[in-house]
Amino acid sequence: xxxxxxxxxxxxxxxxxxxxxxxxxxxxxxxxxxxxxxxxxxxxxxxxxxxxxxxxxxxxxxxxxxxxxxxxxxxxxxxxxxxxxxxxxxxxxxxxxxxxxxxxxxxxxxxxxxxxxxxxxxxxxxxxxxxxxxxxxxxxxxxxxxxxxxxxxxxxxxxxxxxxxxxxxxxxxxxxxxxxxxxxxxxxxxxxxxxxxxxxxxxxxxxxxxxxxxxxxxxxxxxxxxxxxxxxxxxxxxxxxxxxxxxxxxxxxxxxxxxxxxxxxxxxxxxxxxxxxxxxxxxxxxxxxxxxxxxxxxxxxxxxxxxxxxxxxxxxxxxxxxx
Amino acid sequence: xxxxxxxxxxxxxxxxxxxxxxxxxxxxxxxxxxxxxxxxxxxxxxxxxxxxxxxxxxxxxxxxxxxxxxxxxxxxxxxxxxxxxxxxxxxxxxxxxxxxxxxxxxxxxxxxxxxxxxxxxx
Numbered sequence: 001x002x003x004x005x006x007x008x009x010x011x012x013x014x015x016x017x018x019x020x021x022x023x024x025x026x027x028x029x030x031x032x033x034x035x036x037x038x039x040x041x042x043x044x045x046x047x048x049x050x051x052x053x054x055x056x057x058x059x060x061x062x063x064x065x066x067x068x069x070x071x072x073x074x075x076x077x078x079x080x081x082x083x084x085x086x087x088x089x090x091x092x093x094x095x096x097x098x099x100x101x102x103x104x105x106x107x108x109x110x111x112x113x114x115x116x117x118x119x120x121x122x123x124x125x126x127x128x129x130x131x132x133x134x135x136x137x138x139x140x141x142x143x144x145x146x147x148x149x150x151x152x153x154x155x156x157x158x159x160x161x162x163x164x165x166x167x168x169x170x171x172x173x174x175x176x177x178x179x180x181x182x183x184x185x186x187x188x189x190x191x192x193x194x195x196x197x198x199x200x201x202x203x204x205x206x207x208x209x210x211x212x213x214x215x216x217x218x219x220x221x222x223x224x225x226x227x228x229x230x231x232x233x234x235x236x237x238x239x240x241x242x243x244x245x246x247x248x249x250x251x252x253x254x255x256x257x258x259x260x261x262x263x264x265x266x267x268x269x270x271x272x273x274x275x276x277x278x279x280x281x282x283x284x285x286x287x288x289x290x291x292x293x294x295x296x297x298x299x300x301x302x303x304x305x306x307x308x309x310x311x312x313x314x315x316x317x318x319x320x321x322x323x
Numbered sequence: 324x325x326x327x328x329x330x331x332x333x334x335x336x337x338x339x340x341x342x343x344x345x346x347x348x349x350x351x352x353x354x355x356x357x358x359x360x361x362x363x364x365x366x367x368x369x370x371x372x373x374x375x376x377x378x379x380x381x382x383x384x385x386x387x388x389x390x391x392x393x394x395x396x397x398x399x400x401x402x403x404x405x406x407x408x409x410x411x412x413x414x415x416x417x418x419x420x421x422x423x424x425x426x427x428x429x430x431x432x433x434x435x436x437x438x439x440x441x442x443x444x445x
Contacts, residue, residue: 037335044338051346236346236432242339243429247407249333250378295378295408317411320438322424 012270022263026256033252040245043238051235058228065221072214079207086196093192100181107174114167121160128153251299258290325443326350328370330360330387331405332379336428340374340405343432347439357382357390364394371443377406377413385413385420392421401442405430 128149135146265285291303297311304311327349331337334355341351352368354360356379364370373391375384388402401423404414414425423442426435 037333040335041338044335044342048342232346236343239339239342239346240429240432240435242335245335246331246333246339247428249335250407295406295410297409317409317414319409319427320424320430320434321414321426322438322442323418323422 008273008275012273015266015270015273018266019263022259022266026259029252029256029259033249036245037249040242044242047235047238051232054228054231054235058225061221061224065217068214068217072210075207075210079203082199082203086200089196093189097181097185100177104174104177104181107170107177110170111167114163114170117163118160121156121163124156124159125153128156247296250295254290254293254299257293261285261290324350325371325439326352326369327439328352328354328360328363328368328373330354330357330373330375330379330384332356332376336376336405340435343435344439347432347436349439356380357384357387360387361390361394364391364397369396370400372439373400373402374405375402377404377408377417385417385422388417388422389420401439403438403442405435 131149131152132146135142135149138145262285287307291300294300294303300311325348327344329337329340329344329351330353331340332355337353337355341353344351349371352363352370354363357375358381360373360375373388375387377384379387384404384406388404391397391400391402402421404417404422404425405428406425407428409427417425424438426438
Protein backbone atom coordinates (compact mmCIF):
# COMPACT_ATOMS: atom_id res chain seq x y z
CA UNK A 1 0.00 0.00 0.00
CA UNK A 2 1.51 3.40 -1.00
CA UNK A 3 2.40 5.82 1.79
CA UNK A 4 -0.28 8.24 0.65
CA UNK A 5 -2.90 5.51 1.01
CA UNK A 6 -1.79 4.51 4.48
CA UNK A 7 -2.25 8.10 5.59
CA UNK A 8 -5.60 8.46 3.81
CA UNK A 9 -7.61 6.36 6.26
CA UNK A 10 -6.70 8.35 9.39
CA UNK A 11 -7.13 11.61 7.43
CA UNK A 12 -10.61 10.53 6.40
CA UNK A 13 -11.40 9.64 10.00
CA UNK A 14 -10.12 13.04 11.13
CA UNK A 15 -12.24 14.73 8.50
CA UNK A 16 -15.34 12.88 9.68
CA UNK A 17 -14.92 14.50 13.09
CA UNK A 18 -16.49 17.53 11.43
CA UNK A 19 -19.77 15.65 11.07
CA UNK A 20 -20.80 15.47 14.74
CA UNK A 21 -19.50 19.01 15.18
CA UNK A 22 -21.89 20.29 12.48
CA UNK A 23 -24.68 18.27 14.08
CA UNK A 24 -23.99 19.99 17.40
CA UNK A 25 -23.84 23.45 15.79
CA UNK A 26 -27.11 22.86 13.93
CA UNK A 27 -28.78 21.68 17.13
CA UNK A 28 -27.47 24.70 19.01
CA UNK A 29 -28.75 27.06 16.34
CA UNK A 30 -32.10 25.23 16.36
CA UNK A 31 -32.37 25.64 20.12
CA UNK A 32 -31.57 29.36 19.86
CA UNK A 33 -34.22 29.75 17.16
CA UNK A 34 -36.83 27.89 19.19
CA UNK A 35 -36.02 29.92 22.31
CA UNK A 36 -36.15 33.17 20.35
CA UNK A 37 -39.55 32.17 18.96
CA UNK A 38 -40.84 31.36 22.42
CA UNK A 39 -39.57 34.67 23.83
CA UNK A 40 -41.00 36.59 20.89
CA UNK A 41 -44.43 35.14 21.54
CA UNK A 42 -44.21 35.89 25.25
CA UNK A 43 -43.12 39.42 24.36
CA UNK A 44 -46.12 39.78 22.05
CA UNK A 45 -48.45 38.68 24.83
CA UNK A 46 -46.86 41.19 27.21
CA UNK A 47 -47.38 43.91 24.60
CA UNK A 48 -51.03 42.94 24.33
CA UNK A 49 -51.33 43.11 28.13
CA UNK A 50 -49.71 46.56 28.25
CA UNK A 51 -52.00 47.77 25.50
CA UNK A 52 -55.08 46.37 27.23
CA UNK A 53 -54.07 47.91 30.57
CA UNK A 54 -53.44 51.28 28.90
CA UNK A 55 -56.90 51.12 27.33
CA UNK A 56 -58.45 50.16 30.65
CA UNK A 57 -56.66 52.99 32.44
CA UNK A 58 -57.82 55.50 29.84
CA UNK A 59 -61.40 54.23 30.10
CA UNK A 60 -61.39 54.49 33.89
CA UNK A 61 -59.94 57.99 33.88
CA UNK A 62 -62.50 58.93 31.23
CA UNK A 63 -65.19 57.66 33.57
CA UNK A 64 -63.72 59.74 36.39
CA UNK A 65 -63.85 62.77 34.10
CA UNK A 66 -67.52 62.04 33.41
CA UNK A 67 -68.23 61.93 37.15
CA UNK A 68 -66.43 65.27 37.62
CA UNK A 69 -68.55 66.79 34.85
CA UNK A 70 -71.70 65.45 36.52
CA UNK A 71 -70.55 67.02 39.80
CA UNK A 72 -69.92 70.38 38.10
CA UNK A 73 -73.36 70.23 36.49
CA UNK A 74 -74.94 69.44 39.88
CA UNK A 75 -73.20 72.45 41.45
CA UNK A 76 -74.38 74.68 38.60
CA UNK A 77 -77.93 73.45 39.17
CA UNK A 78 -77.57 74.13 42.88
CA UNK A 79 -76.27 77.63 42.14
CA UNK A 80 -79.21 78.35 39.85
CA UNK A 81 -81.63 77.19 42.54
CA UNK A 82 -79.85 79.30 45.16
CA UNK A 83 -80.01 82.33 42.88
CA UNK A 84 -83.75 81.78 42.57
CA UNK A 85 -84.12 81.61 46.36
CA UNK A 86 -82.05 84.77 46.89
CA UNK A 87 -84.21 86.55 44.33
CA UNK A 88 -87.35 85.39 46.13
CA UNK A 89 -85.89 86.55 49.47
CA UNK A 90 -85.06 89.98 48.07
CA UNK A 91 -88.57 90.25 46.59
CA UNK A 92 -90.06 89.22 49.92
CA UNK A 93 -88.06 91.88 51.78
CA UNK A 94 -89.17 94.47 49.25
CA UNK A 95 -92.82 93.43 49.80
CA UNK A 96 -92.39 93.68 53.56
CA UNK A 97 -91.08 97.26 53.22
CA UNK A 98 -94.03 98.11 51.02
CA UNK A 99 -96.46 96.78 53.65
CA UNK A 100 -94.78 98.78 56.44
CA UNK A 101 -94.92 101.94 54.33
CA UNK A 102 -98.65 101.34 53.85
CA UNK A 103 -99.15 100.92 57.61
CA UNK A 104 -97.29 104.14 58.36
CA UNK A 105 -99.46 105.93 55.85
CA UNK A 106 -102.63 104.45 57.38
CA UNK A 107 -101.55 105.43 60.93
CA UNK A 108 -100.89 108.98 59.78
CA UNK A 109 -104.33 109.05 58.15
CA UNK A 110 -105.86 108.38 61.61
CA UNK A 111 -104.78 111.90 62.71
CA UNK A 112 -107.43 113.33 60.39
CA UNK A 113 -110.20 111.52 62.32
CA UNK A 114 -108.69 112.56 65.68
CA UNK A 115 -108.70 116.18 64.55
CA UNK A 116 -112.37 115.83 63.68
CA UNK A 117 -113.10 114.27 67.11
CA UNK A 118 -111.29 117.18 68.84
CA UNK A 119 -113.21 119.69 66.73
CA UNK A 120 -116.48 117.99 67.69
CA UNK A 121 -115.39 118.01 71.37
CA UNK A 122 -114.52 121.72 71.23
CA UNK A 123 -117.88 122.57 69.59
CA UNK A 124 -119.65 120.38 72.15
CA UNK A 125 -117.91 122.27 74.96
CA UNK A 126 -119.10 125.57 73.43
CA UNK A 127 -122.61 124.19 73.17
CA UNK A 128 -122.40 123.02 76.81
CA UNK A 129 -121.16 126.46 77.90
CA UNK A 130 -124.08 128.14 76.11
CA UNK A 131 -126.45 125.63 77.67
CA UNK A 132 -125.02 126.40 81.12
CA UNK A 133 -125.57 130.15 80.51
CA UNK A 134 -129.13 129.54 79.34
CA UNK A 135 -129.77 127.30 82.35
CA UNK A 136 -128.57 130.08 84.69
CA UNK A 137 -130.97 132.52 83.06
CA UNK A 138 -133.82 130.09 83.48
CA UNK A 139 -133.18 130.03 87.20
CA UNK A 140 -134.66 127.21 89.18
CA UNK A 141 -136.42 125.86 86.07
CA UNK A 142 -133.12 125.48 84.28
CA UNK A 143 -131.27 123.73 87.12
CA UNK A 144 -131.77 120.27 85.60
CA UNK A 145 -130.73 121.52 82.21
CA UNK A 146 -127.59 122.98 83.79
CA UNK A 147 -126.68 119.57 85.23
CA UNK A 148 -126.97 118.02 81.77
CA UNK A 149 -124.88 120.82 80.26
CA UNK A 150 -122.18 120.20 82.86
CA UNK A 151 -122.14 116.48 82.03
CA UNK A 152 -121.99 117.18 78.32
CA UNK A 153 -119.02 119.51 78.87
CA UNK A 154 -117.28 116.84 80.97
CA UNK A 155 -117.88 114.24 78.25
CA UNK A 156 -116.52 116.65 75.63
CA UNK A 157 -113.43 117.23 77.78
CA UNK A 158 -113.02 113.46 78.14
CA UNK A 159 -113.37 112.94 74.39
CA UNK A 160 -110.82 115.68 73.76
CA UNK A 161 -108.40 114.14 76.24
CA UNK A 162 -108.88 110.65 74.80
CA UNK A 163 -108.39 111.98 71.27
CA UNK A 164 -105.16 113.63 72.41
CA UNK A 165 -103.94 110.39 73.99
CA UNK A 166 -104.92 108.46 70.88
CA UNK A 167 -103.09 110.95 68.69
CA UNK A 168 -100.01 110.54 70.86
CA UNK A 169 -100.23 106.71 70.70
CA UNK A 170 -100.69 106.79 66.92
CA UNK A 171 -97.79 109.18 66.59
CA UNK A 172 -95.58 106.80 68.60
CA UNK A 173 -96.81 103.80 66.58
CA UNK A 174 -96.16 105.63 63.32
CA UNK A 175 -92.72 106.59 64.58
CA UNK A 176 -91.89 103.03 65.53
CA UNK A 177 -93.10 101.72 62.14
CA UNK A 178 -91.09 104.39 60.34
CA UNK A 179 -88.10 103.51 62.48
CA UNK A 180 -88.57 99.82 61.68
CA UNK A 181 -88.83 100.70 58.01
CA UNK A 182 -85.71 102.82 58.20
CA UNK A 183 -84.00 100.00 60.06
CA UNK A 184 -84.96 97.46 57.40
CA UNK A 185 -83.65 99.89 54.79
CA UNK A 186 -80.58 100.73 56.79
CA UNK A 187 -78.83 98.40 59.23
CA UNK A 188 -81.22 95.50 58.52
CA UNK A 189 -80.93 95.94 54.80
CA UNK A 190 -77.17 96.23 55.13
CA UNK A 191 -76.97 93.07 57.25
CA UNK A 192 -79.28 91.21 54.89
CA UNK A 193 -77.44 92.39 51.83
CA UNK A 194 -74.15 91.54 53.48
CA UNK A 195 -75.40 88.03 54.33
CA UNK A 196 -76.70 87.55 50.80
CA UNK A 197 -73.41 88.87 49.41
CA UNK A 198 -71.38 86.51 51.60
CA UNK A 199 -73.60 83.64 50.58
CA UNK A 200 -73.15 84.59 46.93
CA UNK A 201 -69.38 84.85 47.34
CA UNK A 202 -69.20 81.49 49.09
CA UNK A 203 -71.36 79.99 46.40
CA UNK A 204 -69.28 81.53 43.59
CA UNK A 205 -66.13 80.28 45.33
CA UNK A 206 -67.57 76.78 45.49
CA UNK A 207 -68.59 76.89 41.84
CA UNK A 208 -65.12 78.15 40.90
CA UNK A 209 -63.43 75.43 42.93
CA UNK A 210 -65.55 72.74 41.32
CA UNK A 211 -64.93 74.30 37.91
CA UNK A 212 -61.16 74.41 38.56
CA UNK A 213 -61.19 70.83 39.78
CA UNK A 214 -63.21 69.85 36.70
CA UNK A 215 -60.64 71.61 34.49
CA UNK A 216 -57.79 69.78 36.21
CA UNK A 217 -59.61 66.46 35.80
CA UNK A 218 -60.20 67.23 32.12
CA UNK A 219 -56.49 67.95 31.64
CA UNK A 220 -55.56 64.70 33.41
CA UNK A 221 -58.08 62.79 31.29
CA UNK A 222 -56.59 64.31 28.14
CA UNK A 223 -53.03 63.55 29.30
CA UNK A 224 -53.87 59.96 30.22
CA UNK A 225 -55.65 59.58 26.89
CA UNK A 226 -52.54 60.87 25.11
CA UNK A 227 -50.30 58.51 27.09
CA UNK A 228 -52.66 55.65 26.27
CA UNK A 229 -52.44 56.54 22.57
CA UNK A 230 -48.64 56.67 22.79
CA UNK A 231 -48.57 53.28 24.51
CA UNK A 232 -50.87 51.95 21.80
CA UNK A 233 -48.51 53.25 19.10
CA UNK A 234 -45.50 51.77 20.93
CA UNK A 235 -47.33 48.44 21.16
CA UNK A 236 -48.05 48.50 17.44
CA UNK A 237 -44.41 49.31 16.62
CA UNK A 238 -43.24 46.61 19.03
CA UNK A 239 -45.51 44.05 17.39
CA UNK A 240 -44.14 45.08 14.01
CA UNK A 241 -40.56 44.59 15.21
CA UNK A 242 -41.36 40.97 16.08
CA UNK A 243 -41.16 40.23 12.37
CA UNK A 244 -37.39 40.23 12.85
CA UNK A 245 -37.72 36.98 14.79
CA UNK A 246 -39.13 35.31 11.68
CA UNK A 247 -36.44 36.91 9.53
CA UNK A 248 -33.65 35.73 11.85
CA UNK A 249 -35.25 32.27 12.02
CA UNK A 250 -35.10 31.94 8.25
CA UNK A 251 -31.50 33.19 8.15
CA UNK A 252 -30.55 30.75 10.91
CA UNK A 253 -32.25 27.87 9.12
CA UNK A 254 -30.14 28.60 6.06
CA UNK A 255 -27.00 28.58 8.19
CA UNK A 256 -28.12 25.19 9.49
CA UNK A 257 -28.59 24.01 5.91
CA UNK A 258 -25.09 25.31 5.08
CA UNK A 259 -23.66 23.33 7.97
CA UNK A 260 -25.38 20.24 6.59
CA UNK A 261 -23.74 20.96 3.24
CA UNK A 262 -20.35 21.23 4.95
CA UNK A 263 -20.95 17.86 6.62
CA UNK A 264 -21.95 16.29 3.30
CA UNK A 265 -18.88 17.81 1.66
CA UNK A 266 -16.61 16.49 4.39
CA UNK A 267 -18.16 13.03 4.00
CA UNK A 268 -17.58 13.10 0.24
CA UNK A 269 -13.92 14.07 0.72
CA UNK A 270 -13.53 11.31 3.33
CA UNK A 271 -14.95 8.79 0.86
CA UNK A 272 -12.52 9.98 -1.81
CA UNK A 273 -9.62 9.65 0.60
CA UNK A 274 -10.64 6.11 1.42
CA UNK A 275 -10.84 5.38 -2.29
CA UNK A 276 -14.16 3.57 -1.95
CA UNK A 277 -15.90 5.76 -4.53
CA UNK A 278 -14.87 6.74 -8.01
CA UNK A 279 -14.81 10.39 -8.97
CA UNK A 280 -12.80 13.55 -8.73
CA UNK A 281 -10.00 13.52 -6.26
CA UNK A 282 -11.29 16.76 -4.67
CA UNK A 283 -15.06 17.41 -5.01
CA UNK A 284 -16.01 21.07 -5.08
CA UNK A 285 -18.20 22.77 -2.47
CA UNK A 286 -20.97 24.55 -4.40
CA UNK A 287 -20.88 27.92 -2.66
CA UNK A 288 -22.77 29.47 -5.55
CA UNK A 289 -25.67 27.16 -4.79
CA UNK A 290 -25.68 28.48 -1.25
CA UNK A 291 -25.95 32.04 -2.52
CA UNK A 292 -28.77 31.10 -4.87
CA UNK A 293 -30.77 29.67 -1.97
CA UNK A 294 -30.97 33.00 -0.15
CA UNK A 295 -34.35 34.72 0.02
CA UNK A 296 -33.27 38.07 1.46
CA UNK A 297 -31.12 40.74 -0.16
CA UNK A 298 -29.35 41.22 3.16
CA UNK A 299 -28.12 37.60 3.03
CA UNK A 300 -26.71 38.14 -0.45
CA UNK A 301 -24.94 41.33 0.63
CA UNK A 302 -23.37 39.60 3.64
CA UNK A 303 -22.35 36.63 1.46
CA UNK A 304 -20.76 38.86 -1.17
CA UNK A 305 -18.90 40.86 1.48
CA UNK A 306 -17.56 37.64 3.03
CA UNK A 307 -16.31 36.15 -0.26
CA UNK A 308 -15.17 39.50 -1.70
CA UNK A 309 -17.54 39.64 -4.68
CA UNK A 310 -20.64 41.46 -5.86
CA UNK A 311 -24.02 40.42 -4.48
CA UNK A 312 -26.39 38.48 -6.70
CA UNK A 313 -28.70 41.47 -7.05
CA UNK A 314 -32.44 41.39 -7.44
CA UNK A 315 -32.32 44.87 -9.02
CA UNK A 316 -34.03 47.60 -7.08
CA UNK A 317 -37.37 45.95 -6.40
CA UNK A 318 -39.46 48.01 -3.97
CA UNK A 319 -40.27 46.51 -0.60
CA UNK A 320 -43.95 47.22 -1.24
CA UNK A 321 -45.39 46.71 -4.70
CA UNK A 322 -49.02 46.64 -5.75
CA UNK A 323 -49.65 44.87 -9.05
CA UNK B 324 -66.27 45.57 9.82
CA UNK B 325 -63.05 44.81 7.94
CA UNK B 326 -61.67 41.33 8.45
CA UNK B 327 -58.43 39.73 7.33
CA UNK B 328 -57.29 36.15 6.80
CA UNK B 329 -53.62 35.90 7.75
CA UNK B 330 -51.64 32.83 6.63
CA UNK B 331 -48.11 32.09 7.88
CA UNK B 332 -46.29 29.08 9.32
CA UNK B 333 -44.55 31.35 11.85
CA UNK B 334 -46.56 31.66 15.09
CA UNK B 335 -44.67 34.87 15.84
CA UNK B 336 -45.72 36.45 12.55
CA UNK B 337 -49.32 35.41 13.17
CA UNK B 338 -49.20 37.12 16.59
CA UNK B 339 -47.31 40.16 15.34
CA UNK B 340 -49.37 40.97 12.25
CA UNK B 341 -52.72 39.99 13.76
CA UNK B 342 -51.92 42.32 16.70
CA UNK B 343 -51.11 45.19 14.33
CA UNK B 344 -54.29 44.62 12.32
CA UNK B 345 -56.49 44.20 15.38
CA UNK B 346 -55.27 47.52 16.72
CA UNK B 347 -56.09 49.03 13.32
CA UNK B 348 -59.69 47.85 13.69
CA UNK B 349 -59.59 44.56 11.81
CA UNK B 350 -61.07 41.26 12.82
CA UNK B 351 -58.35 38.72 12.06
CA UNK B 352 -58.53 34.98 11.35
CA UNK B 353 -55.25 33.08 11.18
CA UNK B 354 -54.10 29.90 9.46
CA UNK B 355 -50.71 28.21 9.85
CA UNK B 356 -50.83 26.56 6.41
CA UNK B 357 -52.28 27.07 2.93
CA UNK B 358 -54.57 24.03 3.18
CA UNK B 359 -56.04 25.33 6.43
CA UNK B 360 -56.74 28.70 4.81
CA UNK B 361 -58.48 27.06 1.84
CA UNK B 362 -60.62 25.00 4.24
CA UNK B 363 -61.69 28.19 6.03
CA UNK B 364 -62.70 29.77 2.71
CA UNK B 365 -64.57 26.60 1.72
CA UNK B 366 -66.39 26.72 5.06
CA UNK B 367 -67.76 30.15 4.17
CA UNK B 368 -65.22 32.60 5.58
CA UNK B 369 -65.55 35.91 3.70
CA UNK B 370 -62.45 37.97 4.46
CA UNK B 371 -61.89 41.50 3.20
CA UNK B 372 -58.30 40.57 2.38
CA UNK B 373 -55.92 37.59 2.46
CA UNK B 374 -52.33 38.17 3.58
CA UNK B 375 -50.06 35.18 3.10
CA UNK B 376 -46.45 34.19 3.56
CA UNK B 377 -44.60 32.77 0.57
CA UNK B 378 -42.38 30.00 1.91
CA UNK B 379 -44.51 27.53 3.84
CA UNK B 380 -44.36 23.73 4.05
CA UNK B 381 -46.56 21.65 1.70
CA UNK B 382 -48.16 24.60 -0.07
CA UNK B 383 -46.45 27.91 -0.73
CA UNK B 384 -48.23 31.26 -0.80
CA UNK B 385 -48.31 31.46 -4.59
CA UNK B 386 -50.15 28.14 -4.85
CA UNK B 387 -52.51 29.25 -2.09
CA UNK B 388 -53.39 32.38 -4.03
CA UNK B 389 -53.84 30.40 -7.21
CA UNK B 390 -56.34 28.04 -5.56
CA UNK B 391 -58.03 30.75 -3.50
CA UNK B 392 -58.74 32.78 -6.65
CA UNK B 393 -60.88 29.89 -7.86
CA UNK B 394 -62.90 29.78 -4.64
CA UNK B 395 -66.45 31.20 -4.76
CA UNK B 396 -66.54 34.94 -4.06
CA UNK B 397 -62.75 35.30 -4.12
CA UNK B 398 -62.24 36.36 -7.71
CA UNK B 399 -61.75 40.02 -6.85
CA UNK B 400 -60.62 39.58 -3.26
CA UNK B 401 -57.38 41.45 -2.45
CA UNK B 402 -54.57 38.91 -1.79
CA UNK B 403 -51.20 40.12 -0.60
CA UNK B 404 -47.88 38.32 -0.23
CA UNK B 405 -46.01 39.17 2.95
CA UNK B 406 -42.61 37.53 2.75
CA UNK B 407 -38.88 37.86 3.32
CA UNK B 408 -38.39 36.84 -0.31
CA UNK B 409 -37.15 39.66 -2.51
CA UNK B 410 -36.52 37.92 -5.84
CA UNK B 411 -38.34 39.54 -8.76
CA UNK B 412 -38.97 36.24 -10.52
CA UNK B 413 -41.01 35.06 -7.53
CA UNK B 414 -42.97 38.33 -7.61
CA UNK B 415 -43.79 37.71 -11.24
CA UNK B 416 -45.02 34.22 -10.35
CA UNK B 417 -47.20 35.64 -7.59
CA UNK B 418 -48.63 38.29 -9.90
CA UNK B 419 -49.42 35.64 -12.51
CA UNK B 420 -51.15 33.54 -9.85
CA UNK B 421 -53.42 36.47 -8.98
CA UNK B 422 -51.64 38.25 -6.12
CA UNK B 423 -52.70 41.86 -5.57
CA UNK B 424 -49.37 42.99 -4.16
CA UNK B 425 -46.05 42.06 -2.62
CA UNK B 426 -44.71 43.26 0.72
CA UNK B 427 -41.24 42.42 1.98
CA UNK B 428 -40.79 41.71 5.70
CA UNK B 429 -40.28 43.56 7.89
CA UNK B 430 -43.11 45.86 6.91
CA UNK B 431 -43.84 48.94 8.99
CA UNK B 432 -47.25 48.60 10.70
CA UNK B 433 -48.43 51.98 9.37
CA UNK B 434 -47.37 51.03 5.83
CA UNK B 435 -49.19 47.71 6.05
CA UNK B 436 -52.39 49.40 7.20
CA UNK B 437 -52.03 52.03 4.45
CA UNK B 438 -51.69 49.28 1.82
CA UNK B 439 -54.80 47.55 3.14
CA UNK B 440 -56.70 50.84 3.00
CA UNK B 441 -55.73 51.10 -0.67
CA UNK B 442 -56.59 47.57 -1.77
CA UNK B 443 -59.76 46.93 0.23
CA UNK B 444 -62.82 48.50 -1.42
CA UNK B 445 -64.52 51.09 0.79
